[in-house]
Amino acid sequence: MEITFKAINDPTRREILVFLIGGAQNAGEIAKQFSMSKPSISHHLDLLKQGNLILAEKKGQYIIYSLNRSGFELVHGWFQGFTQYFEFPKPKIRL
Template sequence: MNDAFKALADPTRRKILDLLKEGDLSAGEIAEHFEMTKPSISNHLSLLKQAELVRDERRGQHIVYSLNTTVFQDVLKWIMDLQDAGGRNEER
């Protein structure tokens, strides 16, 4: 989960995730939303993939990226558990 938090720390990667909320996109389609080189976008996508926040799938000549919602559910559950633990500690 540490990789996920590290990946989420970068505003470019958060914007990529926001774009993917709307639907699957190829690397080229993602790159159109940024003023940076395609290799830089590729690096961000690689880090998101390492953190298991996105999945990729080859479709013809393109690689299409999509959100991995399972990891987001795990992160959300972890945050909720932390919040619950914090509330119990305050009651003491």
């Protein structure tokens, strides 16, 4: 919980998540999107992984990153209480 919110807190990490909506990518391709060193991006990817927001799969010398449902569900679940408070339509999550 704590680490997931922390992971979402940084703007670069949020941009990485949005970028991955377009599909899985390796670390190098992700890093190309940002004017920031590769080690910095690597660190951000690590935090997103810790927050269960992305998955990492090693494919040869590359590491492919993709969005991970579980972190998003955690946050989504936390927000449900407020969603109800404001009378948004009940979400009825399909798992």
